[in-house]
Amino acid sequence: MSFLRRTLIAAASVAVLSASFAAAAQDIKPRLIRFGYGLNEQSNQGRAAKVFADEVAKLSGGKMKVRAIGAAALGPDNQMQQALIGGAQEMMVGSTATLVGITKEMALWDTPFLISNVKEADILLDGPIGDKVRNKLQEKGLVGLAYWENGFRNLTNSKRAITKMEDMQGIKLRVMQNNVFLSTFQTLGANAIPLAFSELFSALETKTVDGQENPFNTILSSKFYEVQKYMTVTNHVYSPWIVTVSKKYWDQLSKDEQKVLSDAAKTSRDFERKDTRAEAAKAMADLKAKGMEINEMSPAESDRMRDKLTKVYAGIGADIGMELWNETQAELKKIRAAK
Ligand code: TK8
Numbered sequence: 001m002s003f004l005r006r007t008l009i010a011a012a013s014v015a016v017l018s019a020s021f022a023a024a025a026q027d028i029k030p031r032l033i034r035f036g037y038g039l040n041e042q043s044n045q046g047r048a049a050k051v052f053a054d055e056v057a058k059l060s061g062g063k064m065k066v067r068a069i070g071a072a073a074l075g076p077d078n079q080m081q082q083a084l085i086g087g088a089q090e091m092m093v094g095s096t097a098t099l100v101g102i103t104k105e106m107a108l109w110d111t112p113f114l115i116s117n118v119k120e121a122d123i124l125l126d127g128p129i130g131d132k133v134r135n136k137l138q139e140k141g142l143v144g145l146a147y148w149e150n151g152f153r154n155l156t157n158s159k160r161a162i163t164k165m166e167d168m169q170g171i172k173l174r175v176m177q178n179n180v181f182l183s184t185f186q187t188l189g190a191n192a193i194p195l196a197f198s199e200l201f202s203a204l205e206t207k208t209v210d211g212q213e214n215p216f217n218t219i220l221s222s223k224f225y226e227v228q229k230y231m232t233v234t235n236h237v238y239s240p241w242i243v244t245v246s247k248k249y250w251d252q253l254s255k256d257e258q259k260v261l262s263d264a265a266k267t268s269r270d271f272e273r274k275d276t277r278a279e280a281a282k283a284m285a286d287l288k289a290k291g292m293e294i295n296e297m298s299p300a301e302s303d304r305m306r307d308k309l310t311k312v313y314a315g316i317g318a319d320i321g322m323e324l325w326n327e328t329q330a331e332l333k334k335i336r337a338a339k
Contacts, residue, residue, distance in 0.1 A: 031257070033066045033090040033249075036074035036083075038197050043221035044279055045093065045241065046070050048148060048272035052243070055264035064260055066091070072198035078177060085141035087248035091261075095150060095197075096240050097178045102140050105133045105320045108328060110180035111313065113306055115238035115332075118277065121149070123335050125240055129328050134242065143245040145265035148272045150215055150239040151280060156228040156292075157211025158204070163232065163295050165189060165305055174200055174212040184236075184312050185213075188305060204228060215239065216283035217276055225290040233284075233296040236305070243268070 035052065039045040046068070053066035074080055074089060077098035083089035085102075099106040108114075108129075115121045124130060125147040134144035155162060157171055165188055173190040175181040176197070185192035193209055203209045204227040211228065213236070219225065243265045250258065288294055297305075317325040 031064045031253075033064065033261075034074065035066050035068045035091040035093070036072075036080045036089060037068070037070050037093045038072045038077055039070060039218065039221060041070045043070075044217045044272060044276045045148075046221075047275055048268045049093065051271045052264050052268035055267045056260055059260045059264055060257070064257060072196075076196035076198045078196070081142070081244070084244060084246040085248075087246050089246060090249045091243070091245050093148060093241050093243045095176060096147075096242050097176045097181060099137070099142075099242070100178050100180065102142070103133075103136045105136045105324060107178075107180050107316050108133055108320050108324060109240050110178060110184075110237060111316050112184055112237050112309055113235075113302065114328075118149070118238075118273070120332065120335050121238050121240070122273070124328070124331060127331065129324070129331050132324070137244065138247060141247045143247050143250045145243045145245060145262050146269040148241040148243065148269050149276045150241045151217055151276060152235040153213045153215055153237050153239050154219070155211060155213045155232045155234050155236070156219060156224055157230050158207070158228050159210045159230070161230050161232070161293060161295050163297070164301050165308065172208075172210045174203060174209040180312065180316060183315065184309060187309055187312055200224075201227065215276075216280045216287070220279070220283055220286055225287055225292050229291075229293060231287060231292050231294045233294065234302070234305075235297075236302075 033056070035049060037045050037049055049068035049070065053068050056064050056066045074092075075083070077092075077094035078101075080089060080092040080094065081099065081102060084092060096106045096109045100110065115124060130147060134147070137144045155173075157173070159171055160167060162168055162171075168185070169189040171190045173185050173192050174195045175185055175192045177194040182192050182194055190211075195203055195209070200212055201222060201224070204212060204224065212224065213234070214222075214224070219228075219231065245261060253261070284294060
C-alpha cells in the first residue's frame with residue numbers, strides 16, 4: 001500500500017469517527033430553550049415558568065433544557081414575539097393583548113366584561129373557541145400551547161379615588177400596546193397612553209403616567225403599591241397569558257419533543273391558575289396593608305361603562321369577524337345555563 005493510500009484511509013476513518021462522535025454529542029447535548037417572560041421571578045408568572053422548566057426536564061429525561069428568563073431581560077412582549085417568529089428565541093409567555101397586531105382574533109380576549117368568572121374563563125379558553133384563536137397564530141409563525149391566567153384587571157392611580165366613570169377624566173393611564181385597550185380607556189374618559197410593561201414602573205414613579213390597570217397579582221409582585229395610592233376593583237376584563245413557541249423551532253422538533261412541550265405547558269397552566277387564584281384571594285388585604293386605598297366599582301357603574309363601550313364592542317366584532325363573536329356569545333350562554 002502506498003503511503004498516500006494509507007494516509008487517505010486513515011484520514012477517512014478519522015473523519016467517520018469524528019462524524020459519529022458529533023452525532024452522539026448532539027444526541028446528549030440538551031436542547032436549550034430560552035423561555036422569556038415580562039414579570040419578575042417572584043411573580044405568579046415566574047413561579048409557573050419554573051414549573052414549566054422543571055416539567056420539561058422531567059418529561060424529556062433531561063434531554064431538553066428550559067432556561068426561564070424573566071423581567072423582560074429578553075425584551076418586552078412585542079420584541080420577544082418577533083424573535084420567536086424569526087427563530088432567534090424559542091419560547092415565551094406573555095399577554096394575548098400584545099399579540100393582537102399579529103393575530104387580530106386575539107382581540108376577543110380584550111373585550112371588556114366578556115368573562116365574568118374563572119369558571120367561564122377556563123371553559124372558554126380551554127375549549128373550541130380558545131383553540132380556534134390559539135391556532136390562528138400558526139400562520140404567523142407562532143405555536144400557542146396553553147393559556148395561563150393573568151387575571152381580572154383592576155385600576156390603580158396616584159391622583160384620586162375612582163368610584164365612577166367620570167373620575168377617570170384626564171387621568172394619564174398607561175394601557176397595553178393594543179387598540180382595544182386604547183379605545184376602551186379613551187372612551188371611558190382617561191388619557192390613555194400605550195407603553196410596554198417593562199417601562200411601566202418607572203413611568204409611574206416619575207409620574208409620566210398617573211395610573212395603570214393590571215390584576216391584583218401583578219400590582220403586588222411588581223410593587224406598584226409603592227407608587228400608586230388608589231386602587232379600584234373594576235374587574236373590567238379577564239386577561240389571559242399565552243405560552244408560545246417559535247414555529248421555526250417547533251418544526252425542527254420530533255413529535256415526542258413537541259409532546260413534552262405541550263404536556264409541560266398544560267401542567268404549568270394548571271399549577272399557574274391555582275397559584276394565581278390563591279394569591280389573588282389574599283391580595284386585597286396585602287395591598288391594603290401596604291397602604292393602598294381600595295374602592296370597589298359598583299355593579300351599576302360597571303353597567304354604565306358597558307353601555308358607554310357599545311362602539312368598542314362593535315369594533316371588536318368587526319375586527320375578529322362576526323362568526324367568532326357570535327360563537328363566543330353562544331358558548332358563554334351555554335356555560336351560564338349549565339351552572
Ligand atoms: C407582561 C405583560 C403584563 C400585562 C401588561 O409582559 O402589559 O400590563 O398585563 O402581564 O404582558
